[in-house]
Amino acid sequence: MSLFEHKAYNQHEHVAFFQHKSSGLKAIIAIHNTNLGPSLGGCRMWPYSSSEEALTDVLRLSKGMSYKAAMANLKLGGGKSVIIGDPRKGKTDDMMLAMGDFVQSLGGKYICAEDSGISVDNLKVMARRTDYASGTEAKFRYDGGPADGNPAPSTAYGVFVGLKAAVRYKLNSDLRGITVAIQGLGHVGYRLAEHLHHEGAKLIVTDIFPDNLDKAVEQFGAKVVKPGEIHAVQADVFAPCALGAAINDDSIDNIKAGVIAGAANNQLAEDHHGDRLKDKGILYAPDYVINAGGVIDIYHQRMESSADNLRQHIEGIGDTLTDIFVRSAEENKATSSVANKMAEERFLSGC
Known part of the structure; x- marks a missing residue:
């Protein structure tokens, strides 16, 4: 082929x-x-x-990154x-x-x-062999903590901000007592779990590495399920934070959460799955919008900026998602379709 x-x-x-x-x-x-x-x-x-x-x-x-940069207002x-x-x-x-x-x-x-x-x-x-490696060092971090160049903390914070916005829009609630099912406890998923725990959310988690699960149980009181079960558990929010295509023909009808908001890229196996989520009444936070914190971080590290500017930019993810949710309801279209159209209007025109 x-x-x-x-x-x-x-x-x-x-x-x-x-x-x-x-x-x-x-x-x-x-x-x-x-x-x-x-x-x-x-x-x-x-x-x-x-x-x-x-x-x-x-x-x-790579396609997702074009949409992500456009929706995050990055050049x-x-x-x-x-x-x-x-x-x-x-x-x-x-x-x-x-x-x-x-x-x-x-x-x-x-x-x-x-x-x-x-x-x-x-x-x-x-970076010893290329001039085009970013994230090897950083001047600041969004929360004022030590900066080592790893964008994962900013990615996790952006997902946390976006998840809160989605819960507020769909459930008219803060995170206290909300149950979130997290698929994957890597660099981003584990930090997301930490943010959610501090806000009073209840956690159901899965991962392919037992050490990550043991830490989540010990530190957050999380409940552990098998990887093949996480999408189908009874939860308010499903947060895919592993590899893509978590929302597919096999999984979509078993999802019980009213909100999908996670860090993974390419969460929809096919474009039509966004329409199916809409038909099921599930609010989907488009992945490349909610997980843009890392690329926003790298962008700010490459220019004259500050921790405050970085944090404000990341927190804008919540406002962007809310705009998408409102437009989706007004146009009776899937949030994924609305976000795609908005991004394409930006990067195809070059402005």
Whole structure:
């Protein structure tokens, strides 16, 4: 099958493949749109079952970054990269150096950042070979705490802000006593759980790593369920914070939550699932809107800004989501469709 006929290809400007035999690196960079500025997006390392699965992921993720930057009012385009491999076993400095060479070869069209399986330390190794690695250092953090360049705290805070806005709109409530089912307790999901716990929410959690679950039980009093059950538990909010496509043909009819608001990218397996959520009366916070805190953080670190400006920008995610919810109700359209239209109006026009 040709790339141009691939189901996830969406007028992407540039897709590049790279293999470095001595380090074992197999990677793909996808640039979706650069009308608003150079593409920026994280580098994900994951043990994909096939190169086809990796290509699908990077195409979907890079497209999402175009929409994310546009809806966050950033002068950036959308890009993403993936490395095929197990980040807990197969990652080496030689591989990260080779990835830096790959990023550098695109001459600044793509700016790399942290994502699942790739740490700030990994990015620092890449930065030895490329001028286009972001998130390796930071001047400030949204809450005034120590800044190390990791955008995960800002991503988690943005999801927390957006989740609160969705609960307020749908349930006319604050978070005290609200039950949230979190799928995935990684860098972002665990921090989201911490925010929610402090606000008095009840937590149901799942993760593929037992250590993360043990911590959530001990620190937050969370209830643990199996990964295949989390979407179907009785909860007010379902928060997908792992890989994409959590909302699919198999899961959608079993979702009992009235709100879906989480950190994962590409939560809808197919566009029509947004319409099905609307028909079921479930309020969906479009993923690339609610999880934009990290890219907002990176953007502010690259310019003259401050912790206060960063925090205010992230907190604007709640207002943006509320605008989408209101417009969705007025137009009787899915929130995902409304958000897509708003984003496309921005990045396709280049302003």
